Amino acid sequence: MLMEPVIKTAFPFVVTAVAVLIAFQMVLMIVAYTVLAERKVLGWIQGRIGPNRVGPWGVLQPFADLLKFIFKEDLVPDKSTKFIYFLAPMVALVCALMPMVVYPFGPAITSVDWSFLPYGLGEGIRTLPLTIAQIDVGVLFVLGITSVGVYGIALAGWSSNSKYSLMGGLRSSAQMISYELALGASVIGVVMLAGTLDLGGIIYAQQTSTFRWFIIPQFVGFIVFLIAAFAETNRVPFDLPEAETELVAGFHTEYSALKFALFFMAEYVNMFTVSVMCTVLFLGGWYVPGLSHIFEPGTIPYALVSHFAFIGKICAFLFFYIWVRGTLPRFRFDQLMNFGWKFLLPVALANVIVTTVVVFFLNR
């Protein structure tokens, strides 16, 4: 058979491509419905109904929005720096979506026998991991890629050649650089307890730890992470980059149609990312305590229940975001900076030092 070696070589790439496609669709669907959920929940908080015209209960609203974005006129400011103006939204969305490849969506499935596949493709495959790529430095990868996302916002503000955009871009990059430090420092405690930077490894470390979830020994780190995550994603109460009353819409004032949609999506994908990180680092990821007594670990039902537990935890965080948006007013910029540098960062560093001492004496 001539095709056999070709198929055998191409098989891993095809599997990876299919995995990326599935994860991509899943993340984007969750993100699309986060937007709808946000409008609905904000409506309830403010005593309104929210979107209810497109489809029953407004469930087709995200698709209607997308169509509207596609068919709107795409205005490009006359004196903008064209290349960077087009580059910025792409950078924002690509950097938001890329961390997806290391998310641990669920436990590995080990019970399936893959020998039924033709051409002996199933040979040597024992496990089906529910992650696309398991890399040794998953935490650093996510932090690094999301930190590159700042360029999207900063460059969008600069290239639009508008005062409001520039102010929004500057504010946003200053804010994201400042809060990135606190975010990174709050993760160190978890990494020290787990002894690994791999996201899957952190979940396994939580299963064998005393408290099951790292939120209990690392409560300070969790609070710091949560606050810094709000600032990193430019959400209320830290949404100064797009403070409507001062800056019209901040860095994306001059963007319209699909280019605006890319920024909009990037913001919600970033929300999803920090929710995933929060779940994995502090809430045990896909781990449900006691589930291994009901189902055998490695079987498909175990993986499915764990996967939905993971998605459920993420959705709880997404709801928390929306809830906070409907509740809190916005900070002033100097308050934001003072809070980040003079309170949040010292607390995160103190947490690192205390954790170091405790881990040192526990491991002796």
Added chain:
Amino acid sequence: MASTALFFLFAGFAIMCAISMVYHKNPLYSAISLVGVFISLSCIYVMLAAPFIAAVQILIYAGAIMVLVVFVIMLLNLDDQGTKNRLRYLWALGGGLGVVLLVQTLFIFYAVMKAPQQASDQSVSVGKTLSIGQSMYTVYLLPVEIVGVLLLMAIIGAVILARRLSQPQLELVVDQELDRRNETELENEYRVEL
């Protein structure tokens, strides 16, 4: 095979970005090109089985340092006219340094070709986070400490400079000098330094 193709892809991208960094007149384009260089370098690190270095390269250089550079360029709104005039004197120096670099590269190429070929040991986990951390705090403890002190000095220096700008009423040594000299003169001098 595939890794060779990927290497040439990333290396070519790195060289293209480096050339565009040098030749662009707009400093912001240069900064973005430099980010491209860093990202393609980190892809090459991944292929050399050094994921930690790759992640740190993105996190520190692309994510933190270059963001600050872009930030400063956006704030200052540099004029490209001045930079061209200054570069005119440095043609000879730059050319000489370029030749030295080329000779060095060729020498490394030659040395690698001459060296006896032997298969690398796949079981060694040199690029892994654990081995990097262990060697940093055992074998290379002194260099790490020295770098730490250097960074601390840099932080203190930055704090002193920033304080001098925002709170000149504090009696630092530099402020006494500011009193001695004409104030406007020193202010102009500082602007040039920036």
